[in-house]
Amino acid sequence: MSPALTTSEDALDDGALAGSPAVRISHVHKSFGRAGAATHVLDDITLDVAPGEFVTLLGASGCGKSTLLNLVAGLDKPSSGTIEVPGGRPSLMFQEHALFPWLTAGKNIELALRLNGVPRPERRAEAERLLELVRLGGSYGKRVHELSGGMRQRVAMARALAQGSSVLLMDEPFAALDAITRDVLHDEITRIWAAQKLTVLFVTHNVREAVRLAQRVVLLSSRPGRVAREWQIDLPQPRRIESAGVADLSIEITEELRGEIRRHGKH
Amino acid sequence: MASTDTAPSVHEAQVPDSASVEAGLDALEAVQTQGTPLSEVLRTKALPPLIALLLVLALWQGAFALELTSSYKLPSPGMVWSSLVDLWQAGTLFSIVWTSVWRGVAGFLAAVAIGTPIGLLVARVKPVRTAVGPILAGLQSLPSVAWVPAAVIWLGINNSMMYAVILLGAVPSVANGLVSGIDQVPPLFLRAGRTLGATGLANARHILLPGALPGYLAGLKQGWAFSWRSLMAAELVAASPDLGLGLGRYLENQRESADMSGVLLGIILILIVGMAIDLLLFAPIERRVLRNRGLLTTNR
Ligand SMILES: Nc1ncnc2c1ncn2[C@@H]1O[C@H](COP(=O)(O)OP(=O)(O)OP(=O)(O)O)[C@@H](O)[C@H]1O
Ligand SMILES: [Mg+2]
Numbered sequence: 082m083s084p085a086l087t088t089s090e091d092a093l094d095d096g097a098l099a100g101s102p103a104v105r106i107s108h109v110h111k112s113f114g115r116a117g118a119a120t121h122v123l124d125d126i127t128l129d130v131a132p133g134e135f136v137t138l139l140g141a142s143g144c145g146k147s148t149l150l151n152l153v154a155g156l157d158k159p160s161s162g163t164i165e166v167p168g169g170r171p172s173l174m175f176q177e178h179a180l181f182p183w184l185t186a187g188k189n190i191e192l193a194l195r196l197n198g199v200p201r202p203e204r205r206a207e208a209e210r211l212l213e214l215v216r217l218g219g220s221y222g223k224r225v226h227e228l229s230g231g232m233r234q235r236v237a238m239a240r241a242l243a244q245g246s247s248v249l250l251m252d253e254p255f256a257a258l259d260a261i262t263r264d265v266l267h268d269e270i271t272r273i274w275a276a277q278k279l280t281v282l283f284v285t286h287n288v289r290e291a292v293r294l295a296q297r298v299v300l301l302s303s304r305p306g307r308v309a310r311e312w313q314i315d316l317p318q319p320r321r322i323e324s325a326g327v328a329d330l331s332i333e334i335t336e337e338l339r340g341e342i343r344r345h346g347k348h
Numbered sequence: 349m350a351s352t353d354t355a356p357s358v359h360e361a362q363v364p365d366s367a368s369v370e371a372g373l374d375a376l377e378a379v380q381t382q383g384t385p386l387s388e389v390l391r392t393k394a395l396p397p398l399i400a401l402l403l404v405l406a407l408w409q410g411a412f413a414l415e416l417t418s419s420y421k422l423p424s425p426g427m428v429w430s431s432l433v434d435l436w437q438a439g440t441l442f443s444i445v446w447t448s449v450w451r452g453v454a455g456f457l458a459a460v461a462i463g464t465p466i467g468l469l470v471a472r473v474k475p476v477r478t479a480v481g482p483i484l485a486g487l488q489s490l491p492s493v494a495w496v497p498a499a500v501i502w503l504g505i506n507n508s509m510m511y512a513v514i515l516l517g518a519v520p521s522v523a524n525g526l527v528s529g530i531d532q533v534p535p536l537f538l539r540a541g542r543t544l545g546a547t548g549l550a551n552a553r554h555i556l557l558p559g560a561l562p563g564y565l566a567g568l569k570q571g572w573a574f575s576w577r578s579l580m581a582a583e584l585v586a587a588s589p590d591l592g593l594g595l596g597r598y599l600e601n602q603r604e605s606a607d608m609s610g611v612l613l614g615i616i617l618i619l620i621v622g623m624a625i626d627l628l629l630f631a632p633i634e635r636r637v638l639r640n641r642g643l644l645t646t647n648r
Contacts (some may be wrong), residue, residue: 154543156539156542156543170543170545172543173543175536175539175540177536179536179537179539179540181537181540181555181558181559182640182641182642182643183558183559183561183637183640183641184558192544192554193544196544196545196546196550196554197544197545216367216370216371217374224640224641224642225641225642226641226642227642229373229374231370231373231374232374240544244543244544244545261369261373262373264369265369265370265373269370
């Protein structure tokens with residue numbers, strides 16, 4: 082079977098029909114630098130993410146994935162266009178764990194809870210609960226440097242969840258991990274996404290990872306970044322990254338990605 | 349679609365499988381930390397400085413025995429020791445040391461209270477940084493003894509003059525330490541703080557200050573060294589009966605009465621106080637901060 086192909090305009094219409102989206106990116110442009118010598122990084126990006134949807138953003142290195150995610154997170158402003166996140170400030174997980182080394186794993190989570198306005202008496206129990214959720218019960222008092230890379234990313238995930246937003250933005254959170262650990266964390270994030278009814282916008286340059294996780298894969302072109310194509314992924318969860326379904330679709334999407342990159346070599 | 353071929357029962361079996369893989373990974377990768385035994389600590393940390401000290405004393409005693417110069421200029425370790433015993437028996441040893449230590453510590457704490465907000469302002473407010481930053485950095489290399497004559501004219505020979513000299517010496521170090529500490533906080537932590545919703549005071553309290561702590565501590569340490577030096581300089585220069593007898597004054601008194609053992613004793617006491625504060629106060633705090641952050645590679 083061939084996966085459904087939708088253009089960004091179709092997606093916008095779908096979103097409008099289905100009620101208000103969790104993230105609405107409309108006609109966003111972003112350039113860096115002074116007016117004369119500006120680099121145009123994002124070009125007319127329009128993308129809606131429905132509540133509870135898991136979308137992966139796929140693109141070559143340097144195509145503007147992190148830039149787009151930072152805009153959605155409110156860490157930077159678009160040059161033009163609008164971004165709406167009706168549910169309030171989204172949570173963001175960085176490529177590096179970004180845990181504060183002066184706090185223990187548990188206190189990192191408690192800080193997020195505190196800044197989110199959770200009253201003091203409830204913080205400890207809530208932090209323990211979130212650690213249990215990422216299967217790290219008993220690591221409350223661990224220092225960041227005492228945890229392995231995979232454990233750090235799970236604490237970072239727990240901290241992102243502690244922000245209490247239903248929209249979770251993830252910027253290549255597993256890129257630095259080995260294959261087995263990444264595989265385990267793929268299971269974790271799909272489990273938590275389903276259990277917590279999150280809306281996830283997940284950035285990666287790994288095609289198999291994108292297909293393994295997402296309900297919808299959005300391919301960005303490079304320089305400037307545009308929405309090139311979208312795929313609806315109908316494989317049932319939980320999926321295995323090595324399964325034939327994921328592999329077949331990955332081959333198709335990789336071919337498309339290659340074409341996008343090849344286009345740049347021509348001129 | 350290929351993945352639909354696999355039966356649901358396989359999927360169910362995969363989830364606990366992934367959990368157990370996860371548990372295995374965690375067990376493999378977790379860092380094991382263990383303490384060092386006390387005897388080991390004593391042997392590696394207390395023994396070398398002790399040997400160095402004995403060596404210096406031996407050399408000193410040797411130079412004295414060879415009569416390289418008159419014993420008026422170079423008294424023996426024993427003679428310095430008896431000066432110490434004299435002070436002890438006269439009952440003034442403690443009060444001399446305490447007068448200086450109290451002034452030094454009080455002045456230093458005031459310098460921390462003043463230098464910290466200045467550092468925070470310079471680090472975070474652009475115009476303040478442009479205006480004050482270079483002056484603050486320049487002041488750090490100005491020996492604070494240079495302030496003594498000015499302070500004497502402005503304030504007279506009294507305690508305020510001593511505190512003024514300490515502050516002028518230590519505030520720039522404390523402020524600069526905090527500025528460089530804040531500059532070195534990784535931008536990633538600042539962005540993480542912002543996504544968590546830390547702005548304004550919450551940002552300073554939960555992200556900036558803890559992130560800047562290692563640099564700030566270095567500034568505090570230097571601030572203490574400068575406080576102590578400036579104070580000794582001020583005590584040496586300023587003589588007044590109202591001031592009480594501190595270490596610097598004791599040193600200068602012994603010079604005036606040509607008592608070289610007393611002068612050496614004064615120098616040694618000043619050195620010991622400076623080192624003791626560093627070793628007993630700053631070193632443990634610094635070690636703890638670095639160890640908590642995993643920045644201490646060896647068991648220093
Ligand atoms: N602050 C900035 N100033 C100037 N140029 C920038 C800035 N941030 C990003 N860029 C440029 O924008 C482009 C996209 O960067 P971005 O980090 O978004 O890429 P990416 O898709 O996340 O890449 P990767 O997969 O390597 O993380 C790059 O060419 C980069 O040089
Ligand atoms: Mg990136």
